[in-house]
Amino acid sequence: MHYEAMAIYNVAVVVGSIRESSLNRKIARAMCAATPDSLACRIVEIGDLPLYDPDLDENPPAPWTRFRDEIASSQGVLFVTPEYNRSIPGPLKNALDVGSRPYGQSLWAKKPAAVATASPGVVGGFGANHHLRQCAVFLDMPMMQQPEAYFGGVSDDKFAADGTISDQGLRNVVGSFGQAFAGWVDLIHKGRNLLACDPSGSDGERPAVPLAT
């Protein structure tokens, strides 16, 4: 009988809030704790990244290099972010930009990803969620479509003193989302491997369509 070794994927968890007691950071931690052993999640910090400036690419600041190395060594990306003014927070957009350059060396392409947004407001960060999805289209990240996660009405009283989620309902949906993401990462990587083994499958070439820039 043939047993296939279980694949373990490194997942970069990017939290869009740089606030110390961020609700989104707590949710990200809970989500990571709920994922199966097939994912090795770690939060990749973005708060120290200098604003992206192409002039610095020849001699990049150390935090850019640290961040780029961490994204490069991941096989999936989980975004958990608040909404700022119906879009993604500036530090998160900056992190996307830093990881996408120098031109032609984007680190995001082909990495399976998912986004969850959380807010004290009832809309649950819907605007930020979909603005991030728009960026992911251009960055060529296969983004999990379902389940969607717009966690609304999130407040400190849904968490215990140690930062874990005390609210049963929130804990359940956060856990389900983490489980679904693990399946998505596995599906994308296994599907790609299958296509690589199948001579009739895709070799990664793109169809000849005009590219928007």
Ligand SMILES: Cc1cc2nc3c(=O)[nH]c(=O)nc-3n(C[C@H](O)[C@H](O)[C@H](O)COP(=O)(O)O)c2cc1C
């Ligand atoms: C600059 C700014 C803009 C905000 N805009 C929105 C918004 O558009 N929609 C929303 O639901 N909450 C908005 N909020 C409230 C945040 O959802 C709330 O502060 C949340 O706790 C931030 O997430 P965090 O706890 O992970 O830091 C905004 C907060 C700030 C500081």
